[in-house]
Amino acid sequence: MARAAPILDGRAVAADLTARVAADVADLAAWGVTPGLAVVLVGEDPASQVYVRRKVAETRRVGMRSIEHRLPASTDQDTLLRLVDAVNRDPEVHGILVQLPLPAQIDAAAVLDAIDPRKDVDGFHPVNVGRLSIGGGLIPCTPLGCMMLLDQIISDFRGLNAVVIGKSNIVGKPVALLLLDRECTVTVTHILTRGLPEIARRADILVVAAGSPGLVRGDWIKPGAVVIDVGINRITDANGKSRLVGDVAADEAGHAAWLTPVPGGVGPMTIACLLSNTASAARAGLRRQAA
Structure with a gap:
């Protein structure tokens, strides 16, 4: 039987981070601020429904306010943009998440561009993308999670x-960009490389996000490498059973120093x-009020 790679447990690291966020939310409450996250879901995509339910549940669990906006799949772009404008102006909303993918009739880039960069907790707005390149702004959640996992086992990236x-x-x-900021030598590839x-x-360090x-x-894996598997793919086996797998053949990766599991790693x-x-966006808003 092949040796399994040591598992870099995302659930444990996420639980620790979530506990720290809950403490931060409690501290903000002392200043009269309850962080509010507005989630916008357009249509009935099953995977999106699951993701939104999880996000809403976790938001409430740490003491934040969860505001849900569910729109039919037939929603036009102007209607969605009006909603984004409304939540941009709502002082009780500190973070805005528009769940992707959006229906074909909607230009996703235009919608993401319309979100107030200070409330863009997904980190997708061009302003935050630009800030990331020089070290700042709200960082996209999955890449930030990857770096936090790497921080558990690597003390010097240089x-x-x-x-x-x-x-x-x-x-x-x-x-x-985040790896480059840590002074790694970074090669970006894709499946056609x-x-x-x-x-x-x-x-x-091998980060795989090819889908x-x-x-x-x-x-493909160097002995002793750290492998971050971002892929989440649903497949059906020969017995008709559905399961989630990553972009890495985990059963062949026993010689890696560490491997994130799927599920339970980056997710x-x-x-x-x-x-x-x-929580960071709410705290930044409090600082602006005090200035």
């Missing part, structure tokens, strides 16, 4: 060879970082 597989605006590009296995084998189940095989961190960003 000079480490980091390879990111995936070039999305949501994970690949921002996590590359020529010689991808050879590039991956050079990584001390391709089992893409990274065992012989819990994403929600915990969303709560953390919302």
Whole structure:
């Protein structure tokens, strides 16, 4: 039986972060502030429904105010933009999350651009994207969660060879910037990169966010590498049973120093970082009022 890689437990790290957020929320309450997170869901996408339920439950669990806006799939762009404008102006809303994907008739970029950057707790607004490149702003939740997991096991990132597989605006590009900020040597790749296995084998830190189940095989992983598997893919096995798997063939990764599991790795961190960003946005708003 192949040896399993040591597991970098996202649930445990997320629980610790969530506890710290709850303490921060309690501290803000002493100043008369209850952080409010507005979640906007358009349509009936099953995965989005599940994600929103989890986010709402966790928001309430740490003592924040949860404001839900559920709109039909037929909603037009102007209607959604009017809603975004309303929550931008609502003083009880400190964070705004528009759940993606949006229906085809809506320009997602236009909607994300309309969110007040100070309330953009997903970190997708162009202002926050720009701030990330120079070190600041609200950081996208999944990349921030990846870095917090890496911080559990790496004390000095300087000079480490980091390879990111995936070039999305949501994970690949921002996590590359965060690794670069820690003075890693960063290579950004994707599934069409020529010689991808050879590039991956050079990584001390391998972050995989390609959305391709089992893409990274065992012989792609350098012995002793730290592997962050961001992929969440639902597959059906030969017996017709559905299960979640990552972008890494976990059963072949026993020679890695650490591996994040799927589920239970990066996923819990994403929600915990969303709560953390919302609390940070509320605190920043309190500072602006006091200035």
